[in-house]
Amino acid sequence: MPAIAAMLERPQRWDAAFSPEMDDAAVEALMATAPFRDMDAGKFPKRTPLRDILRNDTRIVNFRKGEIVVRQGDYGTSAFLILRGAARVVLRPDLPPSVLGRQARGKKNIFRALAQLWNGRRPPESFRCADLMPDSRIGARLEQERVRVFLQDVPRVLDQHRTEEMTAGDFFGEIAALSRMPRTSTVFADSEETALLEIRWQGLRDLMKFDDALKAHITRIYRERALASYLNATPIFRRLDKVQLGRVAEAVEFATFGDYDWSGDYKRLAQAGTVRPEREPVIVTEGDYPNGVVLLRAGFGRVSQKAGGGERTLNYIGAGQSFGLREIAHNWRKGANPVNFQYSLRAIGYAHVLVVPVPVMEEIVLPSVPASELPALIETADEGGPSAAPAQRAPREAVGAELLEFLTENRFFNGTATMMIDLDRCTRCDDCVRACASTHDNNPRFLRHGPVGGRVMVANACMHCADPVCMIGCPTGAIHRESFGGQVVINPATCIGCRTCFNNCPYDAIRMVEVRDETGEFMVDEEMKPILKATKCDLCVENAGGPACQRACPHGALTRINLNRLDALAGWLQK
Amino acid sequence: MRRFRRQHLLGTTALIVAAIAALLLHRAFHRTLPDYAFVTGWILFAAMLVLAVYNARKKLPFLPLGNSESWLQIHIYLGFFTVLLFFIHLNFRLPRGWLDISLASLFALVAASGVAGLFLSRILPRRLSTRGGEVIHEQIAPLRHVLKTESEMIALGPAASSPAVAEFYTRRLAPFFAGPKNAWAHLFESRRPVHSLLAELEDLRRTGSEAERGALEKLADLVRRKDGLDYHRALQLTLKLWLFIHVPLTYALLIFTLAHIAIVFAFSGGAQ
Numbered sequence: 001m002p003a004i005a006a007m008l009e010r011p012q013r014w015d016a017a018f019s020p021e022m023d024d025a026a027v028e029a030l031m032a033t034a035p036f037r038d039m040d041a042g043k044f045p046k047r048t049p050l051r052d053i054l055r056n057d058t059r060i061v062n063f064r065k066g067e068i069v070v071r072q073g074d075y076g077t078s079a080f081l082i083l084r085g086a087a088r089v090v091l092r093p094d095l096p097p098s099v100l101g102r103q104a105r106g107k108k109n110i111f112r113a114l115a116q117l118w119n120g121r122r123p124p125e126s127f128r129c130a131d132l133m134p135d136s137r138i139g140a141r142l143e144q145e146r147v148r149v150f151l152q153d154v155p156r157v158l159d160q161h162r163t164e165e166m167t168a169g170d171f172f173g174e175i176a177a178l179s180r181m182p183r184t185s186t187v188f189a190d191s192e193e194t195a196l197l198e199i200r201w202q203g204l205r206d207l208m209k210f211d212d213a214l215k216a217h218i219t220r221i222y223r224e225r226a227l228a229s230y231l232n233a234t235p236i237f238r239r240l241d242k243v244q245l246g247r248v249a250e251a252v253e254f255a256t257f258g259d260y261d262w263s264g265d266y267k268r269l270a271q272a273g274t275v276r277p278e279r280e281p282v283i284v285t286e287g288d289y290p291n292g293v294v295l296l297r298a299g300f301g302r303v304s305q306k307a308g309g310g311e312r313t314l315n316y317i318g319a320g321q322s323f324g325l326r327e328i329a330h331n332w333r334k335g336a337n338p339v340n341f342q343y344s345l346r347a348i349g350y351a352h353v354l355v356v357p358v359p360v361m362e363e364i365v366l367p368s369v370p371a372s373e374l375p376a377l378i379e380t381a382d383e384g385g386p387s388a389a390p391a392q393r394a395p396r397e398a399v400g401a402e403l404l405e406f407l408t409e410n411r412f413f414n415g416t417a418t419m420m421i422d423l424d425r426c427t428r429c430d431d432c433v434r435a436c437a438s439t440h441d442n443n444p445r446f447l448r449h450g451p452v453g454g455r456v457m458v459a460n461a462c463m464h465c466a467d468p469v470c471m472i473g474c475p476t477g478a479i480h481r482e483s484f485g486g487q488v489v490i491n492p493a494t495c496i497g498c499r500t501c502f503n504n505c506p507y508d509a510i511r512m513v514e515v516r517d518e519t520g521e522f523m524v525d526e527e528m529k530p531i532l533k534a535t536k537c538d539l540c541v542e543n544a545g546g547p548a549c550q551r552a553c554p555h556g557a558l559t560r561i562n563l564n565r566l567d568a569l570a571g572w573l574q575k
Numbered sequence: 576m577r578r579f580r581r582q583h584l585l586g587t588t589a590l591i592v593a594a595i596a597a598l599l600l601h602r603a604f605h606r607t608l609p610d611y612a613f614v615t616g617w618i619l620f621a622a623m624l625v626l627a628v629y630n631a632r633k634k635l636p637f638l639p640l641g642n643s644e645s646w647l648q649i650h651i652y653l654g655f656f657t658v659l660l661f662f663i664h665l666n667f668r669l670p671r672g673w674l675d676i677s678l679a680s681l682f683a684l685v686a687a688s689g690v691a692g693l694f695l696s697r698i699l700p701r702r703l704s705t706r707g708g709e710v711i712h713e714q715i716a717p718l719r720h721v722l723k724t725e726s727e728m729i730a731l732g733p734a735a736s737s738p739a740v741a742e743f744y745t746r747r748l749a750p751f752f753a754g755p756k757n758a759w760a761h762l763f764e765s766r767r768p769v770h771s772l773l774a775e776l777e778d779l780r781r782t783g784s785e786a787e788r789g790a791l792e793k794l795a796d797l798v799r800r801k802d803g804l805d806y807h808r809a810l811q812l813t814l815k816l817w818l819f820i821h822v823p824l825t826y827a828l829l830i831f832t833l834a835h836i837a838i839v840f841a842f843s844g845g846a847q
């Protein structure tokens with residue numbers, strides 16, 4: 001009888017290694033380098049051994065002096081470890097937007113607005129050559145098939161900005177990678193041969209999980225740099241003094257659920273029609289004993305309740321919202337009659353959460369909150385109360401179950417300026433499309449078409465997402481936020497037409513266009529290939545008065561709405 | 576109170592108050608005020624200009640001129656008020672002379688097309704969202720072509736083997752798929768034409784072979800989809816076409832009005 005070969009299921013996330021160049025020799029070299037040489041490989045489980053993490057979740061990238069590694073405001077899912085050479089972090093003042101590949105925009109004054117009367121006759125997507133020239137203080141070169149943007153005059157930057165040198169063994173970018181928050185600083189290479197180990201977030205998460213020293217290091221940085229300011233801005237903690245806040249920060253635990261690569265995964269699942277709540281990673285399970293308040297720092301969570309054999313969505317929550325406060329506040333006041341979690345919370349795509357443990361809540365936080373501001377007590381079933389609390393039922397009732405499921409299944413809650421059209425009022429006059437075209441080089445930046453849920457259509461327009469996956473991986477920084485949390489815009493001068501944002505956008509809201517010169521002729525490069533630029537809705541960021549599409553709708557059928565929270569949508573639907 | 580209802584109540588109240596005030600002023604001054612026709616004429620002309628300028632606002636979406644929704648509300652309520660102003664200007668008499676009759680007729684047509692447009696834009700969108708899916712008007716013709724090709728393949732293509740289906744297709748379905756059909760029926764929400772066609776298909780299906788039944792079921796599905804496209808075309812075209820009446824008539828009305836003003840000044844030394 002032939003022996004059956006042992007079959008091992010390859011871990012799914014390593015089906016595609018971060019870099020094919022990470023061979024045995026490279027891994028062994030890393031194993032001899034700090035901090036990996038000090039890690040206890042025996043602490044790593046068999047399914048995720050240290051060597052395999054290094055092989056599959058890291059890659060070595062080389063930079064030359066002046067080349068920008070990360071930009072302030074960019075989103076990224078990797079952290080960096082300096083292997084050789086040095087890098088510099090720009091502290092203050094920040095580098096000007098144009099040096100980071102961005103466009104300094106302002107509202108058009110009345111003369112520029114009026115000039116659109118005759119500019120509107122130009123060919124679609126036409127530019128003057130001067131409009132497409134990036135800032136002279138930066139240059140770009142192609143290396144290892146990757147575009148590298150570099151600072152032309154490093155000494156000048158050092159002279160005009162306070163910077164700090166980082167050398168071999170230093171980590172940077174770990175907080176942005178773990179929490180999916182924008183990078184807080186710009187880092188550039190400061191030696192001719194700077195070798196960085198780029199660790200994607202999954203690898204960093206596992207390294208942290210199984211190496212106490214790295215976990216302690218990152219936790220300390222997280223608490224110092226990110227947590228204090230976040231807690232300070234969270235309403236429930238606003239009455240705490242500095243010492244109390246410090247104690248809360250010390251006790252808070254943080255975790256990431258799901259997968260940052262949710263957009264690609266979502267596209268695949270949506271096409272296969274297999275997006276189901278049951279498949280989403282559970283953060284909190286209905287019926288469990290509440291052990292802490294969950295604060296959602298980034299990403300989204302689905303609040304659901306068991307119904308029949310499945311789950312029904314009651315609400316979704318986004319960054320800045322909390323879960324479980326009601327149960328914990330109830331148990332604190334009615335210790336004799338405690339309740340468990342009333343609902344489940346699942347990560348939709350991914351969610352980065354902070355958990356404030358119950359003892360800290362009961363000892364420090366809840367006593368500081370006036371009784372009038374505490375959530376209402378939960379009427380338990382034996383008291384004849386409803387099974388779902390009014391606060392959680394309200395969105396479902398106001399928006400309607402069908403629309404809520406539609407928004408959740410299609411991940412539309414990600415939009416902070418989603419274009420929604422009330423089909424019961426829309427006369428299909430296309431005034432919105434014409435207004436958009438008049439405002440944007442005769443080329444409308446959206447399609448008045450898209451998925452329909454109930455009487456509402458979500459048009460194919462950039463939603464200016466809370467989690468802008470389109471911004472990940474732009475090699476030149478051309479796609480960026482206009483301000484912190486503001487509109488996502490593209491600078492045509494630094495867009496190189498690489499399609500990264502176009503491919504990343506889960507909602508297909510970005511278009512690649514062939515640009516023309518002022519005479520209407522298509523611009524071409526040295527190889528006579530057309531120059532491509534990514535375009536999308538910029539929410540009329542330069543126009544006084546707001547988005548032209550919304551202002552152009554005669555029947556109030558079109559709105560740009562923040563779907564991170566359902567209150568605005570409920571108000572609009574009931575107007 | 577919900578916004579649209581509040582807006583409607585506010586507009587209607589303002590219109591009623593303005594109408595009562597205008598009628599009271601008319602009663603008080605139409606015999607006593609010198610140049611009364613001159614005053615009411617200029618007020619009417621000003622109101623007409625404000626109404627007409629809404630179209631210009633639509634052409635300048637990049638200027639901060641307020642939102643189109645507010646403009647339309649003003650356009651609607653001022654439009655109704657302008658009808659009253661028009662009668663006041665006529666002193667509630669019928670016009671005389673070919674120019675004045677033409678002018679009054681044009682005014683009536685512009686007002687009537689405006690009211691019709693208001694009615695259509697409130698009724699048809701709701702109907703559009705109930706049937707035929709959501710389709711962009713410009714996409715209707717290409718989609719119809721796809722359905723036509725699909726139906727031809729089923730009935731007449733190489734895989735088709737039924738003379739009865741081919742005959743029925745050529746006689747009844749080919750004209751149906753050839754272009755937009757039953758526009759008036761769709762406009763008046765009558766489904767009789769498509770039901771009749773589907774009934775004929777069903778008759779044929781009942782007596783057909785297994786293969787014929789399969790082909791006829793697919794054809795029936797295509798007929799329903801084509802009917803949905805026709806429904807959307809009829810309603811969307813109506814929603815667009817009324818503006819092609821309202822706007823050119825408005826320009827004609829403004830030209831006639833200017834001629835009327837010129838003639839009044841030329842022959843009367845100002846309205847006396």
